[in-house]
Amino acid sequence: MLFLLLGRSALAGKTRSEDTGLSQADLDTVMEEVPKGALALSASAVLLLLCGWFFVYFFIFVPRGTVG
Amino acid sequence: MTSVARLTKAHLWIAFAAFLVACVFGIWQMWARSPLATPYVIAEHYFLSVTAHGVAMAFVLTTFFIMGFGYFTAETALDRPLPGKPWAWAGFFLAVAGTLMAVAAILSGQASVLYTFYPPLTGSPFFYLGLVLVVVGSWIWCILMIVAMREWKGAHPGAPVPLAMFATVANAIMWLWTTVGVAAELLFIVIPASLGWVDTVDVGLTRTLFSWTLHAIVYFWLFPAYIAFYTMAPQAAGGRLYSDMMGRLTFVLFLVYSLPVGLHHLFMDPEHSTGFKFVQMSLTVLVAVPTLLTVFTISASLEIAGRLRGGRGLLGWIPALPWDRPMVLATGLSFVMLFFGGGGGLVNMSYGLNALIHNTSWVTAHFHLIFGGTVVIMYFAICYAIWPRLTGHEAGTQDAQRLQLWLWFVGMMIMSLPWHWLGLHGQWRRVAQFDYTNPIIAAWGPWVTTSLVGGILLFASAVVFVWNLAALRADRKAPVAPFAFATAVHQPARVPASLNGFGLWNVLVLVLMIAAYGWPIAQFFVLQPPHAVVHRVDRGG
Amino acid sequence: MAVSESDILRSEVRWAMIVGVAVAVIFAAVIYTGIELHVNPPSNIETIDPKALHLSNEFTESNLGTRVEPEGRITTRIVATQFAFDPPCVVVPANEPVTLRLTTPDVIHGILVTGTNVNTMIVPGYVAQVHTVFTKTGDLLMPCHEYCGLGHSQMWATVRVVPRESFRPDAEGRVACD
Numbered sequence A: 001m002l003f004l005l006l007g008r009s010a011l012a013g014k015t016r017s018e019d020t021g022l023s024q025a026d027l028d029t030v031m032e033e034v035p036k037g038a039l040a041l042s043a044s045a046v047l048l049l050l051c052g053w054f055f056v057y058f059f060i061f062v063p064r065g066t067v068g
Numbered sequence B: 001m002t003s004v005a006r007l008t009k010a011h012l013w014i015a016f017a018a019f020l021v022a023c024v025f026g027i028w029q030m031w032a033r034s035p036l037a038t039p040y041v042i043a044e045h046y047f048l049s050v051t052a053h054g055v056a057m058a059f060v061l062t063t064f065f066i067m068g069f070g071y072f073t074a075e076t077a078l079d080r081p082l083p084g085k086p087w088a089w090a091g092f093f094l095a096v097a098g099t100l101m102a103v104a105a106i107l108s109g110q111a112s113v114l115y116t117f118y119p120p121l122t123g124s125p126f127f128y129l130g131l132v133l134v135v136v137g138s139w140i141w142c143i144l145m146i147v148a149m150r151e152w153k154g155a156h157p158g159a160p161v162p163l164a165m166f167a168t169v170a171n172a173i174m175w176l177w178t179t180v181g182v183a184a185e186l187l188f189i190v191i192p193a194s195l196g197w198v199d200t201v202d203v204g205l206t207r208t209l210f211s212w213t214l215h216a217i218v219y220f221w222l223f224p225a226y227i228a229f230y231t232m233a234p235q236a237a238g239g240r241l242y243s244d245m246m247g248r249l250t251f252v253l254f255l256v257y258s259l260p261v262g263l264h265h266l267f268m269d270p271e272h273s274t275g276f277k278f279v280q281m282s283l284t285v286l287v288a289v290p291t292l293l294t295v296f297t298i299s300a301s302l303e304i305a306g307r308l309r310g311g312r313g314l315l316g317w318i319p320a321l322p323w324d325r326p327m328v329l330a331t332g333l334s335f336v337m338l339f340f341g342g343g344g345g346l347v348n349m350s351y352g353l354n355a356l357i358h359n360t361s362w363v364t365a366h367f368h369l370i371f372g373g374t375v376v377i378m379y380f381a382i383c384y385a386i387w388p389r390l391t392g393h394e395a396g397t398q399d400a401q402r403l404q405l406w407l408w409f410v411g412m413m414i415m416s417l418p419w420h421w422l423g424l425h426g427q428w429r430r431v432a433q434f435d436y437t438n439p440i441i442a443a444w445g446p447w448v449t450t451s452l453v454g455g456i457l458l459f460a461s462a463v464v465f466v467w468n469l470a471a472l473r474a475d476r477k478a479p480v481a482p483f484a485f486a487t488a489v490h491q492p493a494r495v496p497a498s499l500n501g502f503g504l505w506n507v508l509v510l511v512l513m514i515a516a517y518g519w520p521i522a523q524f525f526v527l528q529p530p531h532a533v534v535h536r537v538d539r540g541g
Numbered sequence C: 001m002a003v004s005e006s007d008i009l010r011s012e013v014r015w016a017m018i019v020g021v022a023v024a025v026i027f028a029a030v031i032y033t034g035i036e037l038h039v040n041p042p043s044n045i046e047t048i049d050p051k052a053l054h055l056s057n058e059f060t061e062s063n064l065g066t067r068v069e070p071e072g073r074i075t076t077r078i079v080a081t082q083f084a085f086d087p088p089c090v091v092v093p094a095n096e097p098v099t100l101r102l103t104t105p106d107v108i109h110g111i112l113v114t115g116t117n118v119n120t121m122i123v124p125g126y127v128a129q130v131h132t133v134f135t136k137t138g139d140l141l142m143p144c145h146e147y148c149g150l151g152h153s154q155m156w157a158t159v160r161v162v163p164r165e166s167f168r169p170d171a172e173g174r175v176a177c178d
């Protein structure tokens, strides 16, 4: 959320033409880092989801009594 | 301008006309359910409204959008004219005629059975026949998509089908499988009942056939959003798709696993055993996999773009992304809604845990977030991306587009998060008015009013959206660059045959469907449960 | 050195394994609670003719409501009709196993009891059955949660959970609200 807001204001000045000159060398350079960030981002999302699920299960569902 | 421009625009205009009208109904429903005094609220109006809202959003908006976008994709991604264009128009008019029939039946109050039309409640035959025509129109689309891919493959032996088209055809094939359940229910049970040919129905069987359709239809709606994630967002962000192969795998997994899982909508039903509920819950867990693969692959694709733009560090690529571009912004917002909606979905699918939230506002919240949020915001972004190619006009500024996307996102969060809370406290679905003098219900009041504010923002966003499309006519007429789908880091020259067609996967779907639905359907013919008497909602009750 | 396609696929496989572990954890928790805590969806596939409920022994007018069965089990029987529950109020004891049995002579209904995990569809042709233990005392709301016609919004009942001491069956084992 915050990133989205920040990103927009910080980069609104940049123009489109910048990324037309995508060179193989540039791509090779960034690919040394990718997908570290994506892994960090998606792994934390999944971890949060798991925590949320267990929270609902053990703190809301189970205290309301068993059914079956 | 593409040669399918008129065809695509015709479909999209029907889709968004239905959408705008449905939003009016939606906002009035929110008002009626709130503690505030609301005009016109009587049960007849409320359930007419919910039927119209559900049908317009779930059947009309989606089907027309998907067909229109599919025609555009077939021509653009394959770079050759759409085969059988007259058939496409025939499908369009069939679906329009069906929509008009259904709308007439709904607005005359003869079909207030809601979009799920659970028998033995039965309405006017025009309603069901209208829906059948919409489905038949969409079948024509499916066949045209398959033919277009076949012909392209014939002309390009061994070449990988472009990912956007591969996904579109995966959706077409999935939709053919998906509609079998509801078509059987309508043709063999519901329509004969509504025509008065039979007086009783096997309710368990109708619910089971409907469930066959009910989960996969959601993925039918979702596909365009995923197509945009894979083939538009990386390009819009100025990067590359991380892996074309993962895209293919994801779409194949959707085809395979969306179907044999529908029984998870019947967890709380007495006509199925825990055994088959458990089997389908297990398969449902697998459906989470393609979505989680997508989250990673698309994040990695955006990471490429962000780093190319100078982003550093573990997460510095995120603020470096061009969030001012509508497609990139929509993708980000869509992922945030996917996070919350997906979290709710994990709760829904968890077998016994379903009892906590079944048929409460939690469910309404969940599908507004995923479907109205994650999916529909990508419909908006797709329109903004392809509209210049369809009209030859380029928007002077994208401020109004950004504003519209933000409004939709904020509105959706404000509307749906309180709904989750209310659902946990027992607020149930599909109710015209709550009795706020009851102390339990009175405590819900402030949350319901908060969610109404979200609904107002959504409505405002819907108006701005349609305005944005219409207003483009006045913008500058520019030579528009041909549409380009994203390319991958390693654009494949060859892919395994299994990921370039659907033969193998169709066999797998068949096997899984027999395993998952064989006995759950056959049991009704073996067990011969007692039927229920048809209850008409038309003919004065 | 440029990153190859197989490097990319390897990173995807690594991610898929993380995903696999995550879903396996949820899966294991569901299996555990199903087996150990007996948390299962209501699934008893028991048929009954909706056209002849009044002729069934179980769901006749006089047999509805809460009853302590001769062998000591507590059963609450409710018929859901367009647009009321019969009886509109039932009494159950707190902290004791209770079995709810519901059916309908007309269309699809469903129930939940606010603040509990009680939830089931009521499908014509079947008896819906839920075993549970109510832990909080007080009047709980039991709405019909599936659209069943124009009167759906007004269709609800009360579940009165009373402390064990106040749960006093009459000679036939019945307990009613008034």
Ligand code: HEM
Binding pocket: B023, B024, B026, B027, B028, B029, B030, B050, B051, B053, B054, B057, B058, B061, B114, B115, B116, B364, B368, B371, B372, B373, B376, B429, B430, B431, B432, B455, B456, B458, B459, B462
């Ligand atoms: C202005 C935006 C919207 C508002 C204010 C709104 C409001 C509502 C409300 C209040 C209900 C609940 C009716 C009830 O349970 O009694 C509802 C149901 C529903 N909405 Fe929306 N909605 C909006 C947008 C959408 C969108 C974008 C979609 C999907 C594309 C959608 C799909 C549905 C569906 C499928 C139902 C279920 C109808 C049923 O229960 O039969 N809605 N909506």
Ligand SMILES: [Cu+2]
Binding pocket: B214, B215, B216, B218, B261, B262, B264, B265
């Ligand atoms: Cu589903």
Ligand SMILES: [Cu+2]
Binding pocket: C109, C110, C144, C145, C146, C147, C148, C149, C152, C153, C155
């Ligand atoms: Cu009801």
